[in-house]
Amino acid sequence: MNKIIECVPNFSEGRDLLKLEKILDVFRGRHNVKLLDYSSDEDHNRTVVTLVGEPDALKAAMVEAIGKAVELIDLNKHEGQHPRMGAVDVVPFIPIRNVTVEEADRLAREVAMEAAELYGLPFFLYEKSATASHRENLANIRKGQFEGMAEKMKDDMWKPDFGPRTIHPTAGVTAIGARMPLVAYNVNLATNNLEIATEIAKKVRHINGGFRYVKALGIELEDRGIVQVSMNLTDYTKSAIYRVFETIKMEAQRYGVNIVGSEIVGLVPLQAIVDTADYYLRLENFNIDQVLETRL
């Protein structure tokens, strides 16, 4: 039973490819860690890296990569359009396979603790790892950016969770934590009446009394002459795709409206697809490891 966690560190360097290569090299040729993707943006002067790995191997790789970034990136000289507060700006850990969000949270804390000790870098825990509700949202933490952070951290509200009480002189401060993968899921209704999509969106979304991990809006698909309940599922393990679909179907019936279809936009975790098949086929004792899913 392999445990797989995804990690998507954002480094505040998107122009100096030599520096970037030195950071990426930390992830290459490692046992039980795979560098899936990286993408640099010159305007943002920022690189987003996607890794997957077993928890222990991923931890060792991330601690080392943070060290390399602290060594190479100086925020005092950093210019770019994207808001940033650290050489390693944010490090989310996302449970992918046979891993709970609690395990991803533990990994985030361990990486933060080790890296804080080794490099004298302060860390804020965010999202599911946040130690207070005002720290859940990354934008709140990052407000003031690198330049304003030393002042901001004097306030007890913004005492870091690990590391020194003030910023690292060149590497600033890093946000780290566990979050769930996001599923973008839309259900298309056989009507052009936007009001119906909006009413149904209200019934399924958290803010109006619906499912805890559903954000929803009614929108028009003008070219198709229909409307859509457009959603983000922020935790598919607790607000399941099939449950949201069936609830929308049920509510649409009240208006005499049929479901045309639904769509998953972008990537979806295998577990979410397995959960759907499991529900409808009433599977007994089915395990994700039974899926022959082979990529090379």
Added chain:
Amino acid sequence: MNKIIECVPNFSEGRDLLKLEKILDVFRGRHNVKLLDYSSDEDHNRTVVTLVGEPDALKAAMVEAIGKAVELIDLNKHEGQHPRMGAVDVVPFIPIRNVTVEEADRLAREVAMEAAELYGLPFFLYEKSATASHRENLANIRKGQFEGMAEKMKDDMWKPDFGPRTIHPTAGVTAIGARMPLVAYNVNLATNNLEIATEIAKKVRHINGGFRYVKALGIELEDRGIVQVSMNLTDYTKSAIYRVFETIKMEAQRYGVNIVGSEIVGLVPLQAIVDTADYYLRLENFNIDQVLETRL
């Protein structure tokens, strides 16, 4: 869009591990081929190897491995309980991901043609690659085994598809071809009446007028006090899991019997799970590559 084919060659050597290692070494450290598993049986004196790979890389690996087995294994000295006719007894190619059975068939033919030419080894095409219906079933081809094969091949019914008209003096003859992955799928009924399971099994299985790629039997689960429609789906792309499940549910209703649950035994291709979710959620334009399924 990675194309992935599985290959499960059976080698007639399960005792001499030094020879076996030399064959397995052909599969190791190759680009775009992964050795997933091998399992040797001393009594059968046979080793079953499981590989996955991209078509071209898999072809090169299998041609080389067949050469190594022809060089090392002498069927004249082979003893074991399992029926066998060649040093490489059988080589099935199974489409796994973004590959049709026709592409797997083409790969089987290319490997057979090259290996026949290189090593003077005769090949029979079997299963979905068979060139005549009496050659679809491996047991039919293998009848007579290594010792009787030279005589059997004099008959035009058993002229090989590639290679010389008679056996290789030490390596015999090889069966090669494409086949679909098998899905073992059972549906449990809320009754202890075996007759109902048997009647429903007849309605869904090919032999009695049911789905083309379904084999089914009614059986009792004595410890649970219920009965089961126990099935093999021999082509889940044409006789889909959800269609079989819904048909059984419908037929059970006629007896006033509910479905307790269903079970997938062993491995199931990702595509079969995706097809199930796709049907029930009425997904539009969903592609298997959207599944974040990450193994290392």
